[in-house]
Amino acid sequence: MRVAIAGAGAVGRSIARELIGNGHEVLLIDKYASAIRPERVPDAEWLLADCCELSSLEEARLDRCDVVIAATGDDKANLVTSLLAKTEFGVPRTVGRVNHPNNEWLFSEAWGVDVNVSTPRIMSALVEEAVTVGDLVRLFTFRQGNANLVEMTLPPESPYVGKQVGLIPLPDNCALVTILRDGQVYVPDAEQPVEAGDELLFVVPDVGEDELERLLAPANHPAGGAQRPAGQA
Numbered sequence: 001m002r003v004a005i006a007g008a009g010a011v012g013r014s015i016a017r018e019l020i021g022n023g024h025e026v027l028l029i030d031k032y033a034s035a036i037r038p039e040r041v042p043d044a045e046w047l048l049a050d051c052c053e054l055s056s057l058e059e060a061r062l063d064r065c066d067v068v069i070a071a072t073g074d075d076k077a078n079l080v081t082s083l084l085a086k087t088e089f090g091v092p093r094t095v096g097r098v099n100h101p102n103n104e105w106l107f108s109e110a111w112g113v114d115v116n117v118s119t120p121r122i123m124s125a126l127v128e129e130a131v132t133v134g135d136l137v138r139l140f141t142f143r144q145g146n147a148n149l150v151e152m153t154l155p156p157e158s159p160y161v162g163k164q165v166g167l168i169p170l171p172d173n174c175a176l177v178t179i180l181r182d183g184q185v186y187v188p189d190a191e192q193p194v195e196a197g198d199e200l201l202f203v204v205p206d207v208g209e210d211e212l213e214r215l216l217a218p219a220n221h222p223a224g225g226a227q228r229p230a231g232q233a
Contacts, residue, residue, distance in 0.1 A: 001025070004065045006051040006081045007072035008035040011097065015069060016041045029060055034193075051081040054088060062089040069095045075103045079111045086112030088156070113177070134158070135218035136209055139201075147173070147205050156196040157219045166190030171208035177201050 001024045005012045008030035014025045018042045030036060031050040038046045049056035051070070062068060068085040070078035078096045085091040096107045098118040107116035134155035138148050154161065160168050165176060165188045179186040180199035186192065194200065204212055213220075 002064060003027070003067045003069060004029060004060055004062055005069045006030075007044070007070070007097075008037070009071075009073060011073075011201055012069075012071040013041050015071060016044045020044060025104070027060060027065070029056075031056075034058065052077055052084075054084060057081075057084055064192055065089075065091055067091065067093040067095065069097075071095075071097045075099050075106070078114070079083060079106060082107075083112040085141055086114075096131075133148045133197075134220035135215040138209070142203075147203050148209065150202050150204055150209060151179075152200050152202075152213070152216055154194055154196055154198045154200055155217050155220060158196070158216050159218065160194060161196045162193050164190060165192050165194060168194070170202075171204065171211045171215070174202055174204040174208045174212055177203055 003019055003024055004027045005016055006029050006060070008028040012028060012030075016028055019026050025045075026041075026043075027045040027047060028041065029047045029049050031048070033048055036046050036048050038044070040081060043177040044089065047056075047060055047141045049059055051057060051060075054134070062085055065085075068081065068083075068091045069083040072078055072081075073096065078098075082096045083231055085094050089144050093114050094112055095115045096111075098104050098116050104116060104118050106110060107113045107118075133153045135152065137151045139151055140149040168176075170176065176188050178201040179188050179192070181192065181195065181197070182199070200216075202212065
């Protein structure tokens with residue numbers, strides 16, 4: 001897979017190293033000469049160019065890229081880069097870094113962003129996931145599938161403690177994908193029971209979240225209304 005990363009700062013370089021380590025081709029692009037430091041990621045290609053300029057993106061041959069990651073520290077630049085990548089070069093997948101939470105609503109398909117990554121929201125979701133029991137916490141949103149990855153630590157008073165997975169009447173289009181227990185990862189099957197304290201990870205559409213929460217923790221949420229800090233994909 002060929003990936004272009006707009007922004008060769010600490011974030012862009014870290015992403016590049018990870019992708020290269022996984023066997024992908026990476027092009028790092030930055031408009032500041034001071035940021036072009038090939039010795040920091042020697043296996044990447046480097047280009048001094050402004051990703052908000054169409055001519056620069058043509059030079060970068062974005063039409064040959066499978067993914068474009070807009071990872072600069074400027075939300076406006078990330079939006080423009082994503083829009084140009086999607087509309088002018090037909091890049092299959094774009095990822096936009098959100099620096100300011102108030103701008104998150106802009107990072108949508110209308111601006112050519114397939115996945116937005118908001119660090120403050122991801123961090124708040126991870127905090128909620130770590131400290132809550134019986135609350136459904138949204139960890140990630142799959143934009144193209146209109147579904148979310150959510151987590152719940154099963155409370156002791158749940159009516160399904162000790163019940164087999166196959167006996168839990170999950171909402172429509174909801175799937176239990178993983179059970180985390182005592183530091184182990186379990187792939188659930190219909191006969192496996194769930195236990196108090198299990199961390200349950202589900203993929204569920206928006207409309208099924210309240211129903212899922214009321215099902216598993218009715219004592220905590222008799223009227224539904226989950227709090228759902230969110231990260232997005």
